[in-house]
Amino acid sequence: MLLEAIACKHCGQTQHVKRYDTTRSGTQRYRCYDCGRTALVARFECSQLRIDACIGIFHALSALA
Template identity: 85%
Template sequence: MVLEAVSCKHCGQTKHVKRYGTTRAGTQRYRCYDCGRTFVQTYTHKARDPLVKEQITQMVLNGAGIRDTARVLGVNRNTVSAQFKKLAS
């Protein structure tokens, strides 16, 4: 049995990450006790992944359109629009 160090997707910490139950689909959830956030190692839906949200933010700030961003990242345009509205407020 090989143990892998799980790093937090938000702050990058590996020391204080513990298992934190499962999702409804049965995948393992983790919690980082440094930043207090929970996350899943591999997301079922791309739009839930914080890295994809960061890419949406970068593409919108660089002037890419909503439909172009959605097409490139493989997410729904409503997801891109909702992330854009969060940036505007």
């Protein structure tokens, strides 16, 4: 399972940002429990996070070999 680190667009916090709700169109909304604000994350941002995470895993596994 791949975990995404979503940063709050308002305060920059990454540890206390959780999935909150969805919009009528089905876009995921996230809530920062530090500043209390919600934000949408565009699909391409999530894709880029997954790509960055995959590259990080690849480099970590390459270092073990």
